[in-house]
Amino acid sequence: MKYTFKQFQAQYPNDEACLDAIMLRKFGTEPTCPGCGTIGTKFSRITGRRAYACQWCGHHVYPCVGTPFEKSSTALTLWFHAMYLMTATRNGVSGKELERQLGVTYKTAYRIGQELRKLMAGKNDIDPPMSGHVEVDETYVGGKTKGGKRGRGAANKTIVVGALERDGNISAKVIPNVSRSTLESFIESKVVSGSTISTDELSSYHKVGALGYTHGTVQHGAEQYVNGIHHVNGVEGFWKHLKGAIRSTHIHVSGKHLQKYVGEFSFRYNMRHDPAGMFNQLMASL
Numbered sequence: 001m002k003y004t005f006k007q008f009q010a011q012y013p014n015d016e017a018c019l020d021a022i023m024l025r026k027f028g029t030e031p032t033c034p035g036c037g038t039i040g041t042k043f044s045r046i047t048g049r050r051a052y053a054c055q056w057c058g059h060h061v062y063p064c065v066g067t068p069f070e071k072s073s074t075a076l077t078l079w080f081h082a083m084y085l086m087t088a089t090r091n092g093v094s095g096k097e098l099e100r101q102l103g104v105t106y107k108t109a110y111r112i113g114q115e116l117r118k119l120m121a122g123k124n125d126i127d128p129p130m131s132g133h134v135e136v137d138e139t140y141v142g143g144k145t146k147g148g149k150r151g152r153g154a155a156n157k158t159i160v161v162g163a164l165e166r167d168g169n170i171s172a173k174v175i176p177n178v179s180r181s182t183l184e185s186f187i188e189s190k191v192v193s194g195s196t197i198s199t200d201e202l203s204s205y206h207k208v209g210a211l212g213y214t215h216g217t218v219q220h221g222a223e224q225y226v227n228g229i230h231h232v233n234g235v236e237g238f239w240k241h242l243k244g245a246i247r248s249t250h251i252h253v254s255g256k257h258l259q260k261y262v263g264e265f266s267f268r269y270n271m272r273h274d275p276a277g278m279f280n281q282l283m284a285s286l
């Protein structure tokens with residue numbers, strides 16, 4: 001089921017509708033007043049402010065507090081439009097595209113994009129550990145070095161490791177190196193003990209079986225890409241999409257900010273079977 005732009009516009013036609021949606025998200029259908037403690041109280045919107053007042057005690061609540069909108073003077077309709085764009089596209093939205101679509105300055109568009117990526121990345125941080133059969137692989141993100149070298153051993157690149165549950169979700173993280181301790185720590189934090197893990201032949205993975213996992217490998221150096229049930233083709237497909245989208249949409253992403261983009265693409269990948277619910281999931285992260 002799709003969530004069309006026409007449906008989005010009908011649901012959030014103005015700032016009032018956006019603010020009501022945030023209020024509902026933060027306080028629910030039976031709100032409790034923080035001032036007088038009345039359960040199920042009615043809050044009335046305060047004209048000219050992003051705030052509501054309790055009908056009984058007059059206590060003011062500000063639903064945007066704690067959200068990316070808290071200290072922003074940008075209209076909520078523009079924030080919501082950006083949220084729609086970033087959940088409706090497969091390859092993401094650049095700062096320049098947000099600038100054009102929203103009619104704001106590039107500085108504002110860039111900040112909006114980065115704040116929404118933080119929400120997307122945070123949504124993946126709370127996912128439950130993976131189980132069953134999990135593919136684990138690492139990749140190097142960045143342009144060619146001066147000598148044209150790619151992949152492992154190339155300088156000036158940022159390393160990302162990912163765990164992909166077969167037919168399930170992915171969790172990916174920027175890491176400082178591919179040492180045994182770094183990769184094993186990532187695996188233990190993301191995958192339930194007793195699961196089956198597939199990796200390539202990198203030596204840092206050699207002791208994974210001793211951690212309580214059933215471990216199998218493929219020998220990419222020998223052009224082996226499937227070994228019985230073992231392969232990492234799924235997670236490598238995600239890497240291909242991530243890098244292709246960065247090159248085509250964003251041109252370049254610095255290592256400093258790469259984790260936010262990795263989180264953004266992971267969020268969309270994990271919601272791929274429910275595109276209509278993607279916007280609502282992002283709203284639930286507020």
